[in-house]
Structure formats: structure tokens, C-alpha cells
Amino acid sequence: MTPTLRRKLEALAERREELERLLVDPAVAADSARFRDYSREFAQLEPVAIALAAEAQAKRDLAAAEAMRGDPELAELAEEEIASAKARLAQLDDELSLLLVPKDARDDSNLFLEVRAGTGGDEAAIFAGDLFRMYSRYAERKGWKVEVESDNPGEHGGYKEIVAKVSGRGAFAKLKFESGTHRVQRVPETESQGRIHTSAATVAIIPDFEEVDDVAINPADLKIDTFRSSGAGGQHVNKTESAIRITHVPSGIVVENQTERSQHANRERALKRLKAQLLEAERSKQLAAQAESRRLQVGSGDRSQRIRTYNFPQGRITDHRVEGLTLYDLPNILDGDLDGLVERLTREYRADELARLASAG
Numbered sequence: 001m002t003p004t005l006r007r008k009l010e011a012l013a014e015r016r017e018e019l020e021r022l023l024v025d026p027a028v029a030a031d032s033a034r035f036r037d038y039s040r041e042f043a044q045l046e047p048v049a050i051a052l053a054a055e056a057q058a059k060r061d062l063a064a065a066e067a068m069r070g071d072p073e074l075a076e077l078a079e080e081e082i083a084s085a086k087a088r089l090a091q092l093d094d095e096l097s098l099l100l101v102p103k104d105a106r107d108d109s110n111l112f113l114e115v116r117a118g119t120g121g122d123e124a125a126i127f128a129g130d131l132f133r134m135y136s137r138y139a140e141r142k143g144w145k146v147e148v149e150s151d152n153p154g155e156h157g158g159y160k161e162i163v164a165k166v167s168g169r170g171a172f173a174k175l176k177f178e179s180g181t182h183r184v185q186r187v188p189e190t191e192s193q194g195r196i197h198t199s200a201a202t203v204a205i206i207p208d209f210e211e212v213d214d215v216a217i218n219p220a221d222l223k224i225d226t227f228r229s230s231g232a233g234g235q236h237v238n239k240t241e242s243a244i245r246i247t248h249v250p251s252g253i254v255v256e257n258q259t260e261r262s263q264h265a266n267r268e269r270a271l272k273r274l275k276a277q278l279l280e281a282e283r284s285k286q287l288a289a290q291a292e293s294r295r296l297q298v299g300s301g302d303r304s305q306r307i308r309t310y311n312f313p314q315g316r317i318t319d320h321r322v323e324g325l326t327l328y329d330l331p332n333i334l335d336g337d338l339d340g341l342v343e344r345l346t347r348e349y350r351a352d353e354l355a356r357l358a359s360a361g
Contacts, residue, residue, distance in 0.1 A: 001093050002358050008100055013052055016045040044103070051096050058088045101353045107173035112206040112273050113146075116161045117154065118181065120199020125154025127184045127310075128201040130334060132162050135175070137336025144168025149269060150243075150256040163256070163273070165208065172207045174338075177345040179205045180305040186312030196313060200306075208276050215275040223247040226263060244270045253277050310334070317341075322348050 001009075019042040022028050028035055065081035068074040115132045117124035139146050144166055151162040166175070183200045191197065226241040243258035244266040255277070257270040309318045310330060317333055319325040325344055327333065333341065 001097055004358050005097060005100060005354070008357060009048065009052070009096055012045055012048050012100075016042065016049055019045070048096070048099050051092055051099060055089065055092045055096065058085050058092060061085045062089065097354055098350055100357055101350050104173070104176075106176075106207040108169055109172040109207040110165060110167040111172045111175060111208055112149075112163060112204075112276060113166050113175070114161075114163045114204040114206070115159065116202045117159065118200035118202050120184075120197065122154060122156040122158075123184075123188045123197055124158075124199040124201055125160050126156065126158035126188075127182075127199055128160070128162065129154070129158025130184075131182060131201055131203060132159060132164070134334050134336055134338070135166070135178075136164075138174075138338045139166055139168065139171070139336075141336055142168055142171070142174070144171050148259060149273065150258050165273075172205070174342050175205050176207075177342070177349070178203050178307075180307035182308050182310065183306060184310045184312070186310075206273070206276050206280050208272070215279055217248070217271070217275065217278070221249050223249055224267070227258075242266055246270045246274055248274055248278065251278065251281065253281075319345070321345075 019038050022038050023035070023042060028038060062082060062085035065078050065085055068078035068081070071078075113132075113135055115128045115135075117128040120127070136146050145168060147165045147167070149163045149165055152160040154160050181200050181202050183198060185196055185198050187194055188197050223246070225245040225247075227243050227245065228241055242261060242263045243256065244263060245254065245256045246267075247254045253274060255270045255274045257266040257273070260266045260269065307319060307321055309320070311318070312330065314328070315330045316326055316328045317330050318327075319341065322344065325341075327340060329337070329340070
């Protein structure tokens, strides 16, 4: 661990001690809001205190083992104890470094998943369907709930566009690196010459959390259209104009919802998604101002960046943001086995954040 990171860690330890004193202050205890905020912060710093205590113990164990080296009868045991203590210290050093990475407040949030066909015509729509199925299978493995809010099926399968809400603890933390352009290379079923085609689909991951209720929208900025739904809901929704399309004129953001039987319910769900997109758009601007480029666009909904290629002839998947991240397990990944990709991207993100913290001084 660098001296800079060590100083940051020491500052967190000092803050925890300060919070411990504040929490027993009668004035703080009488103020429920302050007490709640301090208690939450104290709990967040608890893993740091536990790891630092374990590190201090490992250092004591190392010193005791080194002191035994001078005793011929204990020398062999001492070497084993020294090796064990050093290994433990190295492990704790890694753990403490990771604890310095600020927790993303949105990690436990639900999310809106948007998949749209890009270049490639019918094949792009089919690929968009493959991606949606991949995420749906992954959500199923995690025990999350997937609710389609709007869809526009492709003429030969898949989707020109599909939007769904994914609900489950930690959903955003797992899928926040998926935003961007996904490219596929394969021979389409309609290709008689066996030529490989390249097409693309875009994915946007938008967090859905409580702050969206605080987003104010001027009704004059909204253009609201109704239409007959083609989604789930049976004959009723097909006979009435219950589906809603809302356009936020200043930003150009368009959201639809057609899953509910009533126009009012569809309007409420569409407005909530619009607020989530506006909130995330503002956050993305702030991030762009802080750093011109980030390898991992965390849940920004940025569809301009090509992030991944799915090559069917070779059975491989390559993530272009991380050097050397190529997996030859395409069938299982498309079936929802995303843990390998998710874990690698999470490690890379943490490494980037640690490097940024170290360079910040």
C-alpha cells in the first residue's frame, strides 16, 4: 500500500473514533436525524476498523515469531509462523486497499434495462433479443424480478427495442458495467453463402432509486401521447389507448410504458423511468467534468462506446475495455452465466479507483 493510501486509511480510522465519541454525546442522541446519519457512517467504517485490528494482530504475531528465531529449538516453527504472518499481512493489505474505494450509493438499487437494435437490420434485432435473454437468465439465477415495460418486436425475431425493470438487491452493482454498444459476429440463419455478418445492439443500465422522487419536472416540458398497447395485458389493452409515450422536450428523452391496464398506471411508471434517466444524465455530466475518459462507464447509459464483441465462429467474447479480457465460453455466457465477466470488471474498476485515489495525493 502506498503512503498516500495509508494516510487515507488512517483518516478513516480517526473519523470512526470521532463518530464513536459523537454517538454518546447527549446532544447528538437528542437529534434523531444526526444520530441516524452518524450511526450509518459509523457502520460503514466498521469493516475498516475490523481489518485494521486484524492487521495490528498480524504484525504482533510477526514480531513474536521473529523473536523466536534465536531459539534453535523453535527456529523451524518460527519460520512457519513468520511465513503465515506475512501472508496474512499481504491479504489484509489488499482488503484494506479495497475498503478505501468509496461505495456506490446506487449499488443496491433496482434498475431499468434498455436494449435496442443497432446497425445490422433483422440480425441486430435478433441479437438484441439474445442480449435481453442473457440478462433475463442472469437475473433468474440471482433471484431478481424482471418486468417488461415496453417492447417493439423485430419482424424476424428479437426486438427493435425492449425496456424492462430489474428488481433485486445488488442488481445495479452487478450490471452497471453493461452500458454501451455490444457487437456480434456470426453467420445469420438467412445467409446462404455462410458469410459472417457483423451487427450491433446497444444497452443502457439506468439505476432506479428513491432520489427519483425528488426530481422536479415542468409539465410544460412534456409531450404525452397515448396508443394501443401490444404488450402483456391481454385483449383489454389492445382495445384501449392505455399505453403511454412521454417525450421530455428539453432533453429529447422518450419513454414508453404499456404493461399496465390503466393509462394512469402506465403514466406513473413512465414518469418514474423518465426521472431516473434525467437524474442519471445529470450525474454523467458531472463525471465527464471530473474525468475526460473512464474505461468503465458505470451505468451512465452511454451507448456510444463499443464495449464488447460476441464472436460465434470462435465461441469467444471479448470486452474491449480491459486488456486481455477474452473468454471462450460464449454459449454459457449467453445463457446467463455472467459472473466471470462481472467479477473481472468489478476488480478492474476497483483498481482504477485505487489508482485515482493514490494519484489524488
